[in-house]
Amino acid sequence: MTARGALPAAKRDLLVGALAMAGGAAVVWLAGQIRGMPGQPFSPGFFPGIVGGLAALLGAVLVLRAALGRAPRIEEDEAAAEAEPALRIAALWVAGGIAAIAVFLEDLGFLPLLVGWLCGFQMLLGVGWARAVALSAVLAFGAQQAFTRLLGVPLPPGDWLITLGWM
Amino acid sequence: MTMTTTRRGVLAAGLGAAALARPAFAQGWPTRPVSLIVPWAAGGGTDATGRIVATLLERELGRPVNVVNRTGGGGLVGHTEIANARADGYTLGVITTELSLYRTTGAAQLDARNFTPIALYNTDPQGIHVRADGARDLAQLVGQIRERPGALKASGANLGGASHLALVGLLSALGLPANAVPWVPTDGVAPSMQQLTAGAIQIVTTTMPEARVMAEAGQVRTLAIMNPTRDAAYPNVPTVREAVGADWALGGWRGIAGPRNLAPEVATRMRDAMRKVVADPEFVRLMGSRHFGIEYVDGPAFATWLEAAERRFGDAARAAGLAR
Amino acid sequence: MDQLLSAAAMLADPQLLLVIAVSCVFGLFVGAVPGLTATMATALLVPFTFFMDPLAAVAAIVACTAMAITAGDIPGCLIRVPGTPASAAYTDETYAMTRKGLAAQALGASLVSSVIGGLFGAVVLMVAAPALASVALGFSAFEYFWLALIGLSCAAFVSSADPLRGILSLLIGLFVATVGMDAVSGAQRFTFGSTALTGGLSFVPAMIGLFAVAEILRALLSGEARRPFAQPQKVQGVFHGVGGLMRRYWKNNLRGSVLGTTIGALPGAGGDIAAWMSYALARRCSKTPEKFGTGHPEGVIEAGAANNAGLSGAWIPALVFGIPGDAVTAIAVGVLIMQGLNPGPQLFTSQADTLYAIYMIFILANLLLLPLGWLAIRMARPILAVPRPQLMAAILLFCVVGAFAINNSLLDIGVMLGFGVLGLLMGRVGLPVAPVILGMVLGPLLEQNFLAAMVIADGRFMGFFERPVAAGLGVAAILVWLAPLALMLARRRGVVGAAAPG
Numbered sequence: 002m003t004a005r006g007a008l009p010a011a012k013r014d015l016l017v018g019a020l021a022m023a024g025g026a027a028v029v030w031l032a033g034q035i036r037g038m039p040g041q042p043f044s045p046g047f048f049p050g051i052v053g054g055l056a057a058l059l060g061a062v063l064v065l066r067a068a069l070g071r072a073p074r075i076e077e078d079e080a081a082a083e084a085e086p087a088l089r090i091a092a093l094w095v096a097g098g099i100a101a102i103a104v105f106l107e108d109l110g111f112l113p114l115l116v117g118w119l120c121g122f123q124m125l126l127g128v129g130w131a132r133a134v135a136l137s138a139v140l141a142f143g144a145q146q147a148f149t150r151l152l153g154v155p156l157p158p159g160d161w162l163i164t165l166g167w168m
Numbered sequence: 169m170t171m172t173t174t175r176r177g178v179l180a181a182g183l184g185a186a187a188l189a190r191p192a193f194a195q196g197w198p199t200r201p202v203s204l205i206v207p208w209a210a211g212g213g214t215d216a217t218g219r220i221v222a223t224l225l226e227r228e229l230g231r232p233v234n235v236v237n238r239t240g241g242g243g244l245v246g247h248t249e250i251a252n253a254r255a256d257g258y259t260l261g262v263i264t265t266e267l268s269l270y271r272t273t274g275a276a277q278l279d280a281r282n283f284t285p286i287a288l289y290n291t292d293p294q295g296i297h298v299r300a301d302g303a304r305d306l307a308q309l310v311g312q313i314r315e316r317p318g319a320l321k322a323s324g325a326n327l328g329g330a331s332h333l334a335l336v337g338l339l340s341a342l343g344l345p346a347n348a349v350p351w352v353p354t355d356g357v358a359p360s361m362q363q364l365t366a367g368a369i370q371i372v373t374t375t376m377p378e379a380r381v382m383a384e385a386g387q388v389r390t391l392a393i394m395n396p397t398r399d400a401a402y403p404n405v406p407t408v409r410e411a412v413g414a415d416w417a418l419g420g421w422r423g424i425a426g427p428r429n430l431a432p433e434v435a436t437r438m439r440d441a442m443r444k445v446v447a448d449p450e451f452v453r454l455m456g457s458r459h460f461g462i463e464y465v466d467g468p469a470f471a472t473w474l475e476a477a478e479r480r481f482g483d484a485a486r487a488a489g490l491a492r
Numbered sequence: 493m494d495q496l497l498s499a500a501a502m503l504a505d506p507q508l509l510l511v512i513a514v515s516c517v518f519g520l521f522v523g524a525v526p527g528l529t530a531t532m533a534t535a536l537l538v539p540f541t542f543f544m545d546p547l548a549a550v551a552a553i554v555a556c557t558a559m560a561i562t563a564g565d566i567p568g569c570l571i572r573v574p575g576t577p578a579s580a581a582y583t584d585e586t587y588a589m590t591r592k593g594l595a596a597q598a599l600g601a602s603l604v605s606s607v608i609g610g611l612f613g614a615v616v617l618m619v620a621a622p623a624l625a626s627v628a629l630g631f632s633a634f635e636y637f638w639l640a641l642i643g644l645s646c647a648a649f650v651s652s653a654d655p656l657r658g659i660l661s662l663l664i665g666l667f668v669a670t671v672g673m674d675a676v677s678g679a680q681r682f683t684f685g686s687t688a689l690t691g692g693l694s695f696v697p698a699m700i701g702l703f704a705v706a707e708i709l710r711a712l713l714s715g716e717a718r719r720p721f722a723q724p725q726k727v728q729g730v731f732h733g734v735g736g737l738m739r740r741y742w743k744n745n746l747r748g749s750v751l752g753t754t755i756g757a758l759p760g761a762g763g764d765i766a767a768w769m770s771y772a773l774a775r776r777c778s779k780t781p782e783k784f785g786t787g788h789p790e791g792v793i794e795a796g797a798a799n800n801a802g803l804s805g806a807w808i809p810a811l812v813f814g815i816p817g818d819a820v821t822a823i824a825v826g827v828l829i830m831q832g833l834n835p836g837p838q839l840f841t842s843q844a845d846t847l848y849a850i851y852m853i854f855i856l857a858n859l860l861l862l863p864l865g866w867l868a869i870r871m872a873r874p875i876l877a878v879p880r881p882q883l884m885a886a887i888l889l890f891c892v893v894g895a896f897a898i899n900n901s902l903l904d905i906g907v908m909l910g911f912g913v914l915g916l917l918m919g920r921v922g923l924p925v926a927p928v929i930l931g932m933v934l935g936p937l938l939e940q941n942f943l944a945a946m947v948i949a950d951g952r953f954m955g956f957f958e959r960p961v962a963a964g965l966g967v968a969a970i971l972v973w974l975a976p977l978a979l980m981l982a983r984r985r986g987v988v989g990a991a992a993p994g
Contacts, residue, residue: 013922016921017657017922021660025663031682032681035679035680035681036679038327038328038677039489040327041327041677041943041947042946042947042951044679045674045676045677045681046679046681047943048670048938048939048942049682052663052667052670052935055659056663056664056667059656059660059663062656063660085715088712088713088717088718089712091712092709092713095709095888096913099705099891099892099905099906099908099909099912100906100909102892102905103902103906103909106896106905115892119885119888119889122881122884122885122888123881123882126717126880128879128881136882136885137885141889144889144893148893155201155203156897203900238899238900238901239691242675244687245687245690245691248687248690273678276687276690318950321948323944326677326678327676327677327678328677329678351947352947352948353677353943353944353947354940354944355676355936356675356834358834358836358838359940359944362838363632363633363944363948365629365630366629366631366632366635367632368632368633369632369948385841
């Protein structure tokens with residue numbers, strides 16, 4: 002039952018191996034650019050250089066193993082079933098939402114952003130809008146109160162609200 | 169960082185005159201909670217003193233003062249955050265010894281001029297510590313170093329940090345090269361002390377409060393204090409001058425500062441508040457319970473003090489070959 | 493004695509007891525809901541623990557994980573979906589018992605054996621950790637370098653069925669840990685001139701991304717998010733006849749506890765692996781191996797004890813050396829360091845009373861398993877009726893708040909997203925995720941001790957073998973690498989039969 006998304010063992014090993022070789026080589030090169038320190042036998046680039054080198058080496062072994070047809074089938078390659086479009090949009094909404102929060106949290110504020118995001122997420126999964134709004138509001142407000150009051154960590158209220166004098 | 173500032177600027181402009189009319193903000197400061205950025209991890213010495221100051225500042229300012237730990241990069245991340253904060257007084261911070269070093273060691277183009285100094289509140293002298301069964305006094309230790317340069321190893325924290333400079337400065341005052349005692353870099357005092365008690369290294373240089381627990385447990389002994397005079401908290405520990413006749417003093421420091429161009433009303437209000445905080449018996453008691461030394465220098469004088477500190481640290485770093 | 497008393501006094505704090513109770517309920521819920529793992533529970537809990545005092549933080553993690561691992565047995569038994577991977581080893585067995593109408597017996601046996609295993613592990617922790625710590629006081633950079641290397645090697649070999657993938661995941665973690673300003677030299681590494689990256693890629697957001705965000709994305713993209721959980725039958729009389737089972741299979745219980753603690757104490761191998769190995773061992777040692785898989789309690793008791801014992805065992809190297817035994821303790825080590833309570837032998841002298849209090853929390857949490865576990869079994873129906881979209885929304889909120897609050901940094905939210913996507917992709921190509929976290933914790937330890945040791949030894953590699961303990965550990969590290977190679981060669985020549993677990 003190889004559904005969409007799951008790669009056959011050999012192909013997957015080729016891909017992972019090639020990526021590891023490229024990534025490892027890049028790390029080795031970048032690590033080589035780091036200057037040494039006076040009085041120290043090794044430069045700060047020494048350790049990452051070894052890590053990168055090992056990754057590249059391992060990548061080569063994986064590629065070789067795949068080429069020889071010895072890639073093992075292991076439990077982790079659990080087949081990913083076909084996801085319906087709504088779920089894929091929801092996944093994009095999750096990732097895009099986190100990115101948007103990372104950029105706009107201070108400007109737009111914790112409560113407005115989070116309520117909108119969580120609400121949209123639930124509605125994409127078929128929850129009615131009233132229930133989605135209610136739960137999102139309760140969750141976001143609860144989290145804000147918990148962090149501000151109990152833990153003493155203020156979450157950004159939103160610059161526009163401060164400017165308008167609402168916070 | 170710069171991206172955030174620009175974007176915020178654009179948004180503020182977009183939101184209209186209210187945002188542009190910023191100069192009015194300092195009126196009646198503070199009207200909401202103030203964040204105090206601590207550039208070191210929770211649980212450390214800077215965090216402990218920062219929290220003491222924050223608690224007492226709250227009383228003076230009548231608004232919550234929240235300690236925010238912004239760690240990483242040897243304090244650089246937090247210091248940068250304070251320097252880049254909006255100069256509205258709602259983001260201030262604790263600045264520490266490392267600030268005197270960033271520019272000289274080439275870690276960052278950041279120094280006291282990027283800040284509005286408000287008050288120095290703590291200094292701790294560095295000390296030279298050995299294992300309980302190590303050298304009897306500093307003179308004997310120096311003798312051992314002269315006899316076999318490079319054989320004894322020292323540690324205390326990172327390369328080019330204040331602990332490292334304390335050692336190199338001492339060596340240079342004694343006319344010894346920096347490599348007479350190789351520096352074993354670690355990421356803090358705790359692992360350095362572990363190396364010392366395990367017998368892998370022979371010397372640890374660090375501030376007196378940092379070595380206190382181990383000294384009280386009888387595992388390490390302090391040979392000398394890097395201070396011009398003896399410290400009342402450690403009456404039995406000789407100064408470097410008393411022990412070997414060389415002139416060398418260095419300490420760690422901590423102060424409160426805001427970003428450059430802090431509104432003058434905020435700065436004045438904060439300087440007043442800090443003057444009261446350091447005189448508060450509660451402050452003296454809390455700092456004393458953790459053996460932190462109190463030294464108070466007010467705003468403008470603190471700026472001059474910082475310049476002098478930068479010169480001293482810079483000279484030591486150049487002697488150690490750590491300057492860039 | 494004084495320390496014991498002051499430890500007890502620390503424990504009598506009502507706020508601490510409240511933290512333990514809340515963490516237990518949280519762990520119980522997370523464990524009982526399939527797809528939410530004990531590691532994920534810990535990852536989501538950490539941002540809260542960060543603002544507690546260190547003891548409460550540890551208590552929260554201990555109570556939450558013990559509860560999650562135990563509650564993970566419940567959906568496995570009732571609807572054949574393990575609540576956490578640690579229950580996967582005997583899910584089919586307990587489900588077979590349920591079909592024979594023995595659900596109560598299966599859950600009762602796994603619950604009681606969990607408690608016994610957990611208590612056994614806690615006692616071993618109490619005895620072994622201080623003893624090891626007094627030895628470790630004399631450890632220097634050389635010994636620590638070898639220990640970190642042994643930890644990494646074990647993690648590489650046991651964390652995945654395919655060691656090559658395990659090693660690759662570890663290397664990813666080791667690399668990630670080097671990003672930012674180097675703590676010992678002040679050099680900028682892989683920051684590309686960005687001040688924001690100077691502080692490195694933060695541990696907690698990375699972990700939340702790998703274990704929580706990645707899991708949500710996976711559930712969405714695999715269509716799993718749509719399927720509601722099956723509704724289990726009602727279970728009554730959980731403790732009925734369990735006493736007889738425990739007397740009959742006491743040997744299994746003991747063997748599972750011993751093996752679980754030992755495996756747990758090995759860096760990189762946690763309760764999941766302990767459960768698989770114990771189940772296999774129970775079958776091999778059984779007088780009636782043919783009954784295994786048909787609804788037989790023997791293996792359930794042994795493996796049920798093993799996964800809980802493994803939890804306590806993993807704390808031994810974590811507290812004594814700062815070398816975590818599994819992903820959960822890797823997170824715990826990170827939390828302790830952030831709390832200024834650096835794990836290591838010094839902790840046992842300077843914070844002896846705190847450590848006593850931690851041991852007591854282990855005992856307390858495991859005893860609490862009995863009533864709360866019983867409650868969870870009774871509550872299985874409402875817990876499994878929780879609608880997935882709402883559950884996922886709550887988890888997403890936890891993720892974002894947690895990643896941000898730990899350092900008040902917007903960059904950290906981005907880091908969490910990056911690691912969430914990384915975790916998703918790693919799952920797609922069959923790379924295990926847990927070693928990344930171990931690599932992130934062990935990487936700095938390995939590097940810093942190596943560099944420190946090289947200065948101390950004046951750049952001579954032989955210095956790593958000159959201190960007696962270091963030499964012993966060095967030989968052990970080399971053996972860890974040689975053993976699998978030798979085994980592989982032997983197997984190729986047909987000397988050893990198929991010895992693969994599972």
